[in-house]
Amino acid sequence: PQRLLNKVAIVTGSSSGLGRAIALAYSHEGARVVCGDLRPESRPHVVEETAMNTDELIRKNGGSAIFVPTDVGDTEKMECLVNSAVSEFGRLDILVNNAGISVEADDPRPLHTTPNETWDLTMRVNARSVFLGAKFAVTQMLKQEPHRPSGDRGWIINISSIMGSIATEGNPFYCASKGAVSSLTRQIAVEYAKYRIHCNSISPGYTQTAIFAETTGSGMTSLDDLRRKHPFGGPGKPEDIAKFAVVLASDDAAWVSGANMFVDGGYTA
Numbered sequence: 001p002q003r004l005l006n007k008v009a010i011v012t013g014s015s016s017g018l019g020r021a022i023a024l025a026y027s028h029e030g031a032r033v034v035c036g037d038l039r040p041e042s043r044p045h046v047v048e049e050t051a052m053n054t055d056e057l058i059r060k061n062g063g064s065a066i067f068v069p070t071d072v073g074d075t076e077k078m079e080c081l082v083n084s085a086v087s088e089f090g091r092l093d094i095l096v097n098n099a100g101i102s103v104e105a106d107d108p109r110p111l112h113t114t115p116n117e118t119w120d121l122t123m124r125v126n127a128r129s130v131f132l133g134a135k136f137a138v139t140q141m142l143k144q145e146p147h148r149p150s151g152d153r154g155w156i157i158n159i160s161s162i163m164g165s166i167a168t169e170g171n172p173f174y175c176a177s178k179g180a181v182s183s184l185t186r187q188i189a190v191e192y193a194k195y196r197i198h199c200n201s202i203s204p205g206y207t208q209t210a211i212f213a214e215t216t217g218s219g220m221t222s223l224d225d226l227r228r229k230h231p232f233g234g235p236g237k238p239e240d241i242a243k244f245a246v247v248l249a250s251d252d253a254a255w256v257s258g259a260n261m262f263v264d265g266g267y268t269a
């Protein structure tokens with residue numbers, strides 16, 4: 001049986017990489033999907049992708065999806081994203097705060113020479129977005145009937161990073177922003193457990209997407225180095241993260257909240 005049947009999910013950063021894989025996996029499991037991104041087209045990256053936009057591909061495969069232009073750092077846009085889920089599909093069960101940027105991946109620097117603007121932009125897109133998404137999603141989840149038969153009211157999944165838990169040279173603000181994501185995840189989990197809203201974060205390791213191509217391209221790390229450091233042989237694929245995001249949004253994770261799950265091929269072990 002499909003594990004997300006009758007659930008409505010928002011996925012941010014859905015046009016490329018992990019967000020695209022998560023949106024496709026959710027649809028495959030029966031969810032109706034609201035895709036939120038700056039633009040509907042995918043960012044170019046190392047692994048060949050179909051030219052079709054995520055929402056179009058879902059509909060072509062027989063699923064339900066819409067695209068809503070969204071800047072995740074913008075309050076009104078995030079409210080509009082949640083409202084669009086409700087006006088199109090009648091409710092909201094799952095929010096995946098996935099959109100993120102790594103400004104420093106293009107130009108790795110130590111903290112004291114990184115421009116202040118990099119801090120502001122990184123925190124806006126990676127951390128403020130999680131607060132805004134949770135704020136409007138929870139407001140909606142509290143208004144609606146709980147999901148049946150589980151009785152749960154909602155699932156919030158935040159995409160953090162292993163960099164939120166380990167320090168690396170050259171990208172101090174990205175690491176700090178992801179630390180904020182994992183911390184905010186625990187706050188939301190504790191605050192809304194009484195309403196049966198689950199909140200967990202996934203900390204992906206190196207996964208082959210556009211951000212990954214920037215990180216290896218800038219010399220911050222190399223493919224050979226990554227192969228050596230991964231007990232499972234090398235960097236992961238977006239689908240490796242998406243499979244786990246399905247579990248966290250399903251009734252199989254009924255007893256999981258406030259967790260930060262490393263999905264990294266053993267890199268941090």
Ligand code: NAD
Pocket residue numbers: 012013014015016017018019036037038039042043045070071072073098099100101102125159160161162203204205206207208209210211212
């Ligand atoms: P990606 O660049 O392939 O995709 C990110 C998507 O987010 C893009 O479609 C982009 O348009 C969108 N986006 C960027 N800024 C936005 C904004 N302000 N509003 C709305 N959408 C915006 O990157 P990815 O690797 O798929 O990254 C997805 C998430 O996973 C990010 O939060 C990233 O930090 C995290 N992550 C990635 C890796 C990795 O190795 N790829 C590892 C750990 C964590």
